[in-house]
Amino acid sequence: MGGPEIDRLIGLLAKLPGMGPRSARRAALKMLQQPEARMLPLASALAEAARTVKPCGQCGNLDSRDPCSICTDPRRDRAVVCVVESVGDLWALERASVHQGLYHVLGGTLSALSGVGPEDLNVAPLLARIAEGEVTEVILALGATVDGATTAHWLTDRLKPLGATVTRVAQGVPIGGALDVLDDGTLAAALRARRPS
Numbered sequence: 001m002g003g004p005e006i007d008r009l010i011g012l013l014a015k016l017p018g019m020g021p022r023s024a025r026r027a028a029l030k031m032l033q034q035p036e037a038r039m040l041p042l043a044s045a046l047a048e049a050a051r052t053v054k055p056c057g058q059c060g061n062l063d064s065r066d067p068c069s070i071c072t073d074p075r076r077d078r079a080v081v082c083v084v085e086s087v088g089d090l091w092a093l094e095r096a097s098v099h100q101g102l103y104h105v106l107g108g109t110l111s112a113l114s115g116v117g118p119e120d121l122n123v124a125p126l127l128a129r130i131a132e133g134e135v136t137e138v139i140l141a142l143g144a145t146v147d148g149a150t151t152a153h154w155l156t157d158r159l160k161p162l163g164a165t166v167t168r169v170a171q172g173v174p175i176g177g178a179l180d181v182l183d184d185g186t187l188a189a190a191l192r193a194r195r196p197s
């Protein structure tokens, strides 16, 4: 349409989640019409984020600081750690403001079908944190999928001997559902109604 630069831009935008060729063309056009106001700020935000944002060495959250802003926040309850599958799930819980403790991001769930074993997940740092003894409760906030349930059982067997109380989020999490698509009220109810794992 307008040279290889525009095609490349649209091609890259179209690969983003929630975008297709049509929305990529619209976004590209909007930016190209206001390069100073829209395009250059976005380009510098992208470059800056790519350069500075990394997984937190303690919890796996994404942040430009390591340990991350949550791990270093003195107002948070360090005795309670909420285990989530992904940073997206952590963001969902933070948006709902229902968890005042710390997090641990597993980076996935165990899956025999996809060949994901314990060594592929961010498990060892979690067990090490719990073994240190500062954490008294671990909340497993994993999706209600078969793999989520398998992972919760597997983690419970390893966390309990370390002395922590292990609970699981309860009602409100739909079967087969992922946490980050739930509305805030449902998430809050699920976290409040957690039960022993």
Ligand SMILES: [Zn+2]
Pocket (backbone or CB within 6 Å): 056, 057, 058, 059, 060, 061, 067, 068, 069, 070, 071
């Ligand atoms: Zn952290």
